Amino acid sequence: MKLLVTGFAPFNGETVNPSYQIVQRLPDKIGGAEVIRLELPVEFGHAGRLLAREVERVKPVLVLCLGQAGGRTGISLEQVGINLREASIPDNAGIQPSGEPVVPGGPAAYFTTLPIKRMCARIRAMGIPASISYSAGTYVCNDLLYFLLDELEKRHPGIRGGFIHVPYSPEQAAGKAVPPASLAVSLAASGIQAALEEALLPDGKGEEIPPQGALD
């Protein structure tokens, strides 16, 4: 039994990306499953194609992608990926799409197939800040999430998938004059490990958090 866990390369002028630093810190086995690691480029489309190839090769029971979301205050479990590319800066290949779909002709969105409410509750029970997010943005992170969920639905219906955003690392925040929120990579990795353990439990086990949706 295998888990495929991915992080991204650095982007937007940063020299590190905590998402892959976290992946590197995960143990080799979680909940009895082998952890397979993959670092993905911050490139629209390309990241998803590399991931799809690895899913095909590894045949994991579960795929979890991680990405950096500067400014967020805790671990952010994404509910939904949308079929839209809207980049406010170019990706690492210099591409800056606007108003394009991730998958032409695909549905507007997919929901994650991971039990994110239980995973969130488990992380918080460890004393690590976490919440559910209802937007993964419209940059490469959302691109990867939507592409993954589309791929799993169409070709691997038995494999569950999802995406988690992580804050800046303290090291990144320390380099900015007005420091944004951050989370230690070691803490984030502990939280992600526990979330993966939780995701491997059968449904009905584990505690759910009370609803926390925004009042919009």
Added chain:
Amino acid sequence: MKLLVTGFAPFNGETVNPSYQIVQRLPDKIGGAEVIRLELPVEFGHAGRLLAREVERVKPVLVLCLGQAGGRTGISLEQVGINLREASIPDNAGIQPSGEPVVPGGPAAYFTTLPIKRMCARIRAMGIPASISYSAGTYVCNDLLYFLLDELEKRHPGIRGGFIHVPYSPEQAAGKAVPPASLAVSLAASGIQAALEEALLPDGKGEEIPPQGALD
């Protein structure tokens, strides 16, 4: 030719809701179309059913729903409604759903069918703060947006629909010890009027704003 424009009743302890105050300030005719106004209750499901009935009766060319999103800094044009109810407080009927779909069996999400990028650019060109939003939350606003788009897709494919969130009014913000961001109702109404004029123009007319998606 008719436009159906809705706002909500006050909720969460507020005595006013700027969304319907704005609706009341709109002129009776916009872009040659007659403006039909409707105030909706902050109640899961019920708001959508009342709206659907009015759409059936009025047969508008376009439906725009407005709602209050405390904490936002400008007019927020929503890209997407998702098929999920997750209420952090009860609605005005005392119902607090969690983890339920808006429409059982419906797709994960619908995109708005309004030209929100052109509408946003038009509002900003008037000197009124506006941006595209990629999450309408998981409370009654999102409930109404998803329900409306589902209804239009299934029963009225020729009618376009969408949702715009507005900040607190200054009056609401003034009542809080630490004032949140606000926008004058008169300014917001001018922006909404212009956005509706823009929405009635044929596609290809009007300026688009450059991409502004978040770097998540």
Added chain:
Amino acid sequence: MKLLVTGFAPFNGETVNPSYQIVQRLPDKIGGAEVIRLELPVEFGHAGRLLAREVERVKPVLVLCLGQAGGRTGISLEQVGINLREASIPDNAGIQPSGEPVVPGGPAAYFTTLPIKRMCARIRAMGIPASISYSAGTYVCNDLLYFLLDELEKRHPGIRGGFIHVPYSPEQAAGKAVPPASLAVSLAASGIQAALEEALLPDGKGEEIPPQGALD
């Protein structure tokens, strides 16, 4: 009886400064006193010297300086000016002091001599967002506030003085991709007018707001 009210010129790439736009909108008489207007340059030291000269010439009963504080959500009445210059960007004369006093040998700080709690309560009672602020920053606004209070203490002990920060105008916020909070210039001007009326009342009149200090 005269009131001296100042605003600043535009700075930091902006083409307007709402602080002086507000000054221009004030009526010629407030609470029976004549309003004298002055636009000041965003220049360390120079702004204060020009103000001191005008105070000498006009002999007002009260001096109120206004300045723009991008990002604030309401009218911000400043409690204190500190004897420190710490500029994160150059002023409009290209000077960027760091770690310098405003007045060499002066005390660490002066408190405003205006009844800002009553003034704040009066603004909020009009439905306009306002709060007390305990830091005017370390840029030209604080420089002017400290210099003014030092000058009044030493040379014009009968003249009261203070400083109020105002948010961006909606026009300024609309020019930014992620709009910051803003306040309509007309609303801000109504609030400032009422605050000046309140300041002219004898102490003991008027309502105070309950305490709202931060929990730091």
Added chain:
Amino acid sequence: MKLLVTGFAPFNGETVNPSYQIVQRLPDKIGGAEVIRLELPVEFGHAGRLLAREVERVKPVLVLCLGQAGGRTGISLEQVGINLREASIPDNAGIQPSGEPVVPGGPAAYFTTLPIKRMCARIRAMGIPASISYSAGTYVCNDLLYFLLDELEKRHPGIRGGFIHVPYSPEQAAGKAVPPASLAVSLAASGIQAALEEALLPDGKGEEIPPQGALD
């Protein structure tokens, strides 16, 4: 040679206070000086009097007080304490002063006598988020800072003193539905230790950070 380092007891419904957790994690010797620890009650006046007694007893070369500032994103080195009590909630003794001085007849403010710019640069060089703050609020933290600096100025002019605010711990943030920013206690303690080492160096040693004052 001794350093006196204080933290506060929990308040405002929290069960821990990271400020004293950090104090407990400091080594017994820093920069050749012995570390003396003191936990202070969150009580106006009382905290300061207990601190003054300990200063008298210990005769440290330096006093550093720590306090929790929920919502801040990094270690916050305070520049100034002001002579004002303005409590938005009661302290742990049930007292909620408003508009009172810390020291009747005292000056409006004191600047810290610690080299906070060098200390801040040192913390940031370790990859830990930090910044200078120009307001310690108007609650018990500011009360203690002002009282300390007044006491040192009047009775112990050779002893230097200051105050540093720390964010919530991750454990605290995890307990809230919308997690605020946080900083791991172990990281914060490393930063505070380095800051104390830096403070013991003679002036002129060590790097300063570039100015970072707000544009207000």
